[in-house]
Amino acid sequence: DTGVSQDPRHKITKRGQNVTFRCDPISEHNRLYWYRQTLGQGPEFLTYFQNEAQLEKSRLLSDRFSAERPKGSFSTLEIQRTEQGDSAMYLCASSSPGNNEKLFFGSGTQLSVL
Amino acid sequence: RKEVEQDPGPFNVPEGATVAFNCTYSNSASQSFFWYRQDCRKEPKLLMSVYSSGNEDGRFTAQLNRASQYISLLIRDSKLSDSATYLCVVSGGADGLTFGKGTHLIIQP
Numbered sequence: 001d002t003g004v005s006q007d008p009r010h011k012i013t014k015r016g017q018n019v020t021f022r023c024d025p026i027s028e029h030n031r032l033y034w035y036r037q038t039l040g041q042g043p044e045f046l047t048y049f050q051n052e053a054q055l056e057k058s059r060l061l062s063d064r065f066s067a068e069r070p071k072g073s074f075s076t077l078e079i080q081r082t083e084q085g086d087s088a089m090y091l092c093a094s095s096s097p098g099n100n101e102k103l104f105f106g107s108g109t110q111l112s113v114l
Numbered sequence: 115r116k117e118v119e120q121d122p123g124p125f126n127v128p129e130g131a132t133v134a135f136n137c138t139y140s141n142s143a144s145q146s147f148f149w150y151r152q153d154c155r156k157e158p159k160l161l162m163s164v165y166s167s168g169n170e171d172g173r174f175t176a177q178l179n180r181a182s183q184y185i186s187l188l189i190r191d192s193k194l195s196d197s198a199t200y201l202c203v204v205s206g207g208a209d210g211l212t213f214g215k216g217t218h219l220i221i222q223p
Contacts, residue, residue, distance in 0.1 A: 033210075040122070041160065041203050042213030056210065091157060101146050101205055105157035 002026060004106035006092050012112045013082055020078045021109045025094030032075050033103065034067055035062070035091040043091055049075060082113045117141060118204050118214040125219045127192055134188040137202030142156050146205040147178055151198045152216065158201055161187075162183045189219075197221045 005024045013019050025032045025071070031050050035043035047057045051072040061067075064082075069075040079086055089110050093103040120137045127133045139147075147164035164176040164185050165171065175188040185204075189196055202214040 035213075040215065042118075042215045045210060045212070048210060101148070101211060102160055102163075103158075103211065105159070107157050 002095050003093055004104050006090075006106035006109050009107065010110045010112075011114065014114050015082060015084060017082055018078065019082060020076055020109065021092075021111075022074060022076050023092030023106060024074045025092070026096070026104055026109055027073075029070070029094035029096050029104070032069055033093040033095075033097045034075070034077050035093065035105075037089045037091055037108070038087075046057050046077075046090075047105055062070075073109045079110055081110075082111075087113045089112055117212045120200075120202050120214040120217045122215055123218040125217065125222075127219065127221055128222050129192060129194055130156055131192055132142050132188065132190045133192055134186055135200065135219075136186045137214055137217075138182075138184045139202075139204045139212075140183070141204065142180075142183060144204045147176075148203040148205075148211075149174075149176055149185075149187050149199075150201040150203055150213070152201055153198050158213075161183065163202070192221045194221050194223060 006024045030092050033048040034046040037043045045058050047067050049069040064080045067077045089108045091108045093105045118139050149161040150158040151161045152158040162171050164178045168177040173190045177186045199216040199218050201216045205211050
């Protein structure tokens with residue numbers, strides 16, 4: 001499968017714990033995006049990278065959230081001191097240099113904070 | 115006013131019928147427009163781009179009205195497999211692509 005892959009698919013954690021998610025984009029795609037989606041809502045933009053550079057961060061991304069893409073390939077999203085309000089589907093997407101606005105999404109990581 | 119607004123539905127439509135829904139956007143500087151489809155518990159997938167001149171892909175027709183700042187999606191001869199949430203997506207804002215909340219479509223046999 002050469003699509004966008006995310007790991008884990010599901011994560012259950014207790015409030016206050018740290019969690020980290022991984023995203024592997026389509027190999028030739030230079031842009032990588034993180035979105036968050038809750039039930040009944042559309043995906044909300046969190047941040048995006050062009051290669052290894054983080055170019056945009058949403059105001060939704062509090063200081064408890066950090067994302068990295070150290071070698072311009074896979075990315076990680078870490079949430080520190082999780083809160084119940086962090087429970088959501090975290091979606092990763094990538095796009096190619098020739099068509100930056102066509103996003104290919106991964107299956108997402110469903111986070112439940114108890 | 116929200117950046118991208120859609121009627122959440124659900125739209126309950128008999129199989130074979132034609133259904134249309136609109137999406138309005140607030141940023142007049144928006145340049146690109148898309149419809150994504152999202153099945154239950156799945157990731158969004160691009161359905162079609164929306165061009166100024168309007169475009170058609172099989173049973174699906176998308177149109178853009180810049181003056182009134184809305185885009186539309188028309189589905190003809192609807193199939194059971196068309197049941198999904200349809201997300202309106204607009205580019206040009208501070209956060210790149212902005213998604214609407216989606217319109218939930220249910221095609222009934």
